[in-house]
Amino acid sequence: MPRARQSEVAVLGALSVAPMTGYAIREAIRDVLGHFWSESFGQIYPTLAALEKDGLIERTEGGTAKASPYAITAAGESHLRELLAQPIQRTPPRDGLMLRLFFGRMTGTDRCRTLLEEVLSEARQRLAMFAALRAEIAGEEQYAQDAPYWLLTVSAGEHTARASIAWAEESLAALEAMEGKP
Amino acid sequence: MPRARQSEVAVLGALSVAPMTGYAIREAIRDVLGHFWSESFGQIYPTLAALEKDGLIERTEGGTAKASPYAITAAGESHLRELLAQPIQRTPPRDGLMLRLFFGRMTGTDRCRTLLEEVLSEARQRLAMFAALRAEIAGEEQYAQDAPYWLLTVSAGEHTARASIAWAEESLAALEAMEGKP
DNA sequence: GCCCGCATGTAACTGGTTACATGATTGT
DNA sequence: ACAATCATGTAACCAGTTACATGCGGGC
Numbered sequence: 001m002p003r004a005r006q007s008e009v010a011v012l013g014a015l016s017v018a019p020m021t022g023y024a025i026r027e028a029i030r031d032v033l034g035h036f037w038s039e040s041f042g043q044i045y046p047t048l049a050a051l052e053k054d055g056l057i058e059r060t061e062g063g064t065a066k067a068s069p070y071a072i073t074a075a076g077e078s079h080l081r082e083l084l085a086q087p088i089q090r091t092p093p094r095d096g097l098m099l100r101l102f103f104g105r106m107t108g109t110d111r112c113r114t115l116l117e118e119v120l121s122e123a124r125q126r127l128a129m130f131a132a133l134r135a136e137i138a139g140e141e142q143y144a145q146d147a148p149y150w151l152l153t154v155s156a157g158e159h160t161a162r163a164s165i166a167w168a169e170e171s172l173a174a175l176e177a178m179e180g181k182p
Numbered sequence: 183m184p185r186a187r188q189s190e191v192a193v194l195g196a197l198s199v200a201p202m203t204g205y206a207i208r209e210a211i212r213d214v215l216g217h218f219w220s221e222s223f224g225q226i227y228p229t230l231a232a233l234e235k236d237g238l239i240e241r242t243e244g245g246t247a248k249a250s251p252y253a254i255t256a257a258g259e260s261h262l263r264e265l266l267a268q269p270i271q272r273t274p275p276r277d278g279l280m281l282r283l284f285f286g287r288m289t290g291t292d293r294c295r296t297l298l299e300e301v302l303s304e305a306r307q308r309l310a311m312f313a314a315l316r317a318e319i320a321g322e323e324q325y326a327q328d329a330p331y332w333l334l335t336v337s338a339g340e341h342t343a344r345a346s347i348a349w350a351e352e353s354l355a356a357l358e359a360m361e362g363k364p
Numbered sequence: 365g366c367c368c369g370c371a372t373g374t375a376a377c378t379g380g381t382t383a384c385a386t387g388a389t390t391g392t
Numbered sequence: 393a394c395a396a397t398c399a400t401g402t403a404a405c406c407a408g409t410t411a412c413a414t415g416c417g418g419g420c
Contacts, residue, residue, distance in 0.1 A: 005378095005379075006276060006278065006281075006379085006380095009278075009281055009285075013284070013285040013288075016285060016288060021398085021399065022399070022400065022401090023397095023399050023400080024398090024399095033281070033284065034275075035275065036275050036277040036280035036281070037275060037276055037277065037281060038274035038275055038276065039380095040380070041381095041399095041400080042381060042382075042383090042402080042403095043379080043380060043381080044400095045400060045401055045402085046401090046402090048400095049401095067388090067398080067399060067400085077288070080285070081288050081289060084281075084282050084285055084288055084289045084293070085289060085293065088278040088282065088297075089278045090278065091273075091278075092220035092408085092409085093216075093217065093218050093219060093220055094188060094218075094219055094220065094408095095218040095219065096188065096191075096270040096272065096273075097270050098215075098218035098219065098335045098338060099191055099195065099215070099266075100270065101331055101334045101338075102215065102331055102332060102334075102335050103191075103195040103198060103262070103266055103331070104331035104334070105327055105331055106195075106198060106259070106262055106263050106266055107263060107266045107267060112331070112334070115270075145287055146287050148356065148360050149283055149284060149285070149286035149287055149294070150284055152283045152284075152286070152294070153283055153284050155349060155352065155356075156280060156283075156349050156353075159348055159349040160342065160345055160349075162345065163341040163345035164341070166341060167337060167338050167341040167342075170337065171334050171337065171338075174330065174333075174334065174337075178330050187406095187407075188407085188408095189408080203370085203372090204371075204372065204373090205369095205370060205371050205372080206370090206371095222408070222409055222410080223371095223372080223373080224373090224375095224408070224409060224410075224411090225407080225408060225409080226372095227374085228373085228374085230372095231373090249370080249371060249372085249416095274380085274381085276380095
């Protein structure tokens with residue numbers, strides 16, 4: 001039972017929105033899916049080659065002078081639909097932050113406080129980023145069909161970020177209470 | 183710049199709480215750290231062998247008749263402290279659920295609704311699990327020193343689960359609104 | 365006597381990252 | 393001219409998973 005090549009879904013999905021070069025795919029994934037997905041060049045280009053070989057995508061003529069973007073084919077679209085219908089591939093969780101808090105007794109409350117303050121500031125940054133992303137998505141009218149789905153994922157990010165903030169603040173208070181009676 | 187062997191931290195950390203066999207380590211990780219960490223046997227045993235070779239852990243005599251648990255040494259404790267002090271190793275995000283929602287236009291609102299309902303029921307199960315875990319941690323008085331740190335991670339899980347629930351409910355409503363005017 | 369849970373390992377595989385190498389355009 | 397960005401690739405490595413193999417002890 002081989003694990004599904006998840007990169008295939010992401011790359012094919014990106015091309016289902018608009019034709020793009022490999023480079024542009026990476027940028028799109030970093031900027032728009034960045035908060036829940038990542039792809040490296042070393043994964044994108046081999047995937048593109050494999051997809052083209054299977055006739056799921058094809059190079060388009062010209063476009064910009066520089067390079068020829070890939071476009072998804074009809075076969076590619078139906079393949080993507082199949083992939084998206086498959087059960088979700090959950091990656092086993094490995095959260096280094098939680099590990100450090102769990103074994104916090106070894107390092108003390110100070111280290112934990114530092115970690116939690118990092119969580120706080122990062123979550124706040126993420127919230128600002130999501131606000132910008134929301135505006136950007138609402139602005140691009142050519143993707144009006146996709147926008148409602150995209151906003152679902154942005155909303156997920158916002159909920160998670162707000163939860164992180166609430167949790168971190170609560171935990172910082174708990175740490176302070178701990179220090180009172182060690 | 184080789185990536186840190188994260189399994190080392192988890193295994194060494196587990197042994198910093200109490201001496202255990204490899205099998206018990208795996209159970210402990212699955213049952214207590216399960217919501218933010220995972221280890222497989224194929225990772226635990228080689229890690230144990232390497233740690234023993236470096237004198238960071240050692241086999242204890244007897245214990246139960248069946249097998250000899252490993253115990254952390256003084257060197258192991260100081261090594262663990264170093265590892266925990268190192269910057270967090272963040273694994274690049276790859277959330278298959280979000281990917282499916284983002285490209286939801288390809289599969290339609292029905293598929294998205296199914297996914298969100300799964301999120302809802304799983305999050306509710308997780309909340310129940312966390313309540314049980316909380317009780318278990320509070321019950322074991324020999325780990326009173328560790329308990330406050332452990333509860334930090336449980337609380338994180340609870341906040342995340344509640345955020346998932348709120349988000350999923352909101353998103354289900356948004357999907358219904360979308361179907362009104364497609 | 366047999367099955368299940370405890371216990372320990374190992375070999376093969378693989379998805380994915382990092383780092384390196386290279387070249388064409390475009391702006392300054 | 394030259395730097396930065398766009399663009400495409402590949403080779404090496406690696407952590408971690410899956411699957412397989414094995415054996416002991418205790419309960420039924």
